[in-house]
Amino acid sequence: MLPETGSYVYIQSYKHDGSLHRTWCRGFVLEANEDRIVAVTDKTWVIEADGRRWLTREPAVCFFYSHFWFNIISMIRMSGIYYYCNLASPSLYDGEAIKNIDYDLDVKLYPDGGYQILDENEYSEHAKQMEYSDEVRHIVEKQMEELIRRMEKGIEPFNEECIEKYYHQYLEMIG
Numbered sequence: 001m002l003p004e005t006g007s008y009v010y011i012q013s014y015k016h017d018g019s020l021h022r023t024w025c026r027g028f029v030l031e032a033n034e035d036r037i038v039a040v041t042d043k044t045w046v047i048e049a050d051g052r053r054w055l056t057r058e059p060a061v062c063f064f065y066s067h068f069w070f071n072i073i074s075m076i077r078m079s080g081i082y083y084y085c086n087l088a089s090p091s092l093y094d095g096e097a098i099k100n101i102d103y104d105l106d107v108k109l110y111p112d113g114g115y116q117i118l119d120e121n122e123y124s125e126h127a128k129q130m131e132y133s134d135e136v137r138h139i140v141e142k143q144m145e146e147l148i149r150r151m152e153k154g155i156e157p158f159n160e161e162c163i164e165k166y167y168h169q170y171l172e173m174i175g
Contacts, residue, residue: 002032003093006173009039010097011062013088015049016130021102023047027062030169037064037091037098040170041073061166063157064091064098069143071100074163080111081163085147087123087140103132103140109151109158117144 003009011024024046027039042059063072071091073084085108089101104123109115127137149155156162 001093001095002034003029003037003098005029005032009093011039011041011064012097012099013086013102014099016101016103016126016132016136019049021049023097024056027098028170028174030061030166030173032093035066037093038062038166039064039098040167042170059167059170061157061163061170064100066090066092068146069103069139070147072157074157076163076167081160082111083107083109083151083158085109085151087144087147103136105140105144107144107147107151115148115151 007029008026009029011027013021013023015021024041024044026044027041029037029039031038039062040059041056041062044056045053046056047053058075058077060073060075062074065071067090069087069089071086071088073086075082075084085106087103087105089103091098091100093099104119104126106118107115108118126132151158
């Protein structure tokens with residue numbers, strides 16, 4: 001099952017223990033196929049597991065993959081494109097929302113090409129607390145290497161042309 005291009009969907013992230021982690025209330029679907037869903041969030045309400053709510057500040061083109069253990073949020077700012085990459089289970093759409101399991105580790109890529117690995121302590125704590133299997137930990141760590149390789153090589157979506165193409169498509173579609 002895939003969401004319809006031009007429709008709005010929820011985006012939900014869970015934790016390994018099945019608890020809801022975060023919900024984006026509106027993602028505008030630009031592309032949906034068996035490999036990935038591309039959606040834009042723009043001034044979208046986000047609800048955290050503890051009930052806190054916040055509004056996204058800038059438009060973001062988001063990539064949710066069905067075969068990779070990461071998703072990519074490319075935030076379009078005046079100072080350039082910032083990428084926030086979540087190590088997470090492959091994403092799926094179940095008719096209600098795009099869903100995945102967040103595995104804590106994140107990588108932030110800056111417009112100058114530098115990157116930072118985030119939340120390593122949280123990953124270690126949750127791996128013990130929620131009993132991530134050796135297989136899950138191995139996959140997450142290998143996928144982190146793949147993600148960084150893609151960043152360093154500028155493989156789509158890690159280039160400005162890709163993000164600009166999708167953002168312009170979004171602006172045309174919402175008229």
